[in-house]
Amino acid sequence: MEEAAIVDGCGYWRLYWNIILPLSRSILSALSVLFFLVNWNAFAWPLVATNGADLTVIQAGIAPFSTQYGANWNYVLAAAVVAVIPMLALFLVFQRQMVESNKTSGLK
Template structure:
């Protein structure tokens, strides 16, 4: 394909991708009586954004989402990295079977296990708590799979040199493997944070306390049974998207590097 044609195709795809975001921003700045008009607004207003910031506890919702997303990201990176290192380097019976079982859980979606998960959380007293929002979201097979693929590319000679210095498996993982895997850890941090920031189904199921609502659940409360204040819903969506946009911009290079070096197709 000629370079010019590829460039034009890239411009078209970029325009198609950006167009809904531009429409969203323009709609948020429209007056309420012009919300569903296709034409450009006759005037721009910040009333929708100001209402959400002052009348809706969007700050509390975003704080809850940040606490849950940050906690899940940190704990998951540590545990997934340790599990992936064991599956990549340690030799023990059933290693391939365990890895296959872990990867097979990618075929199980959340709605399938939602009711059993709710019953277990209720039995343990985790409903309406931060622990109930954090603990079920920590394990994810994709993180273990991606890290294992990356660890297989690290030369064994580096770990053997650490072994000669008297390092055990734990010190090898912490002092050799973790520093070398910063790109893939950074990319996973972005993915985990975004996934948990946008989580809706489990936070909706596990919490009834308005003070524990995460941002996506909080936005859903702006929609009523017989009507919805779409101008406020869109305004809250724009505000909630700002942290995710920042996280993606800061981590996009690491994300691409990790996918290139981990063997993902």
């Protein structure tokens, strides 16, 4: 059975690659940044799943700096800055697409 022509000989795959994907590029980039942010800030699962000090993620590694009796705030804040750097770099790379996504979200 032949593939139905949607737009003057344009098949489903060409319609997807040439029309749908370019229109949804901004929202896909915003979703990828937000998805990465959620997984980057995961604390409970890496804390439970890892048992070695060499496998500890940075968010779970910050926790021992804060104890019941106080916190070493200089270590906590230095580790927090190190944890923020990859997310800041990712945002700077995808900043244009995220702003474009926010700009076009209210339009129909």
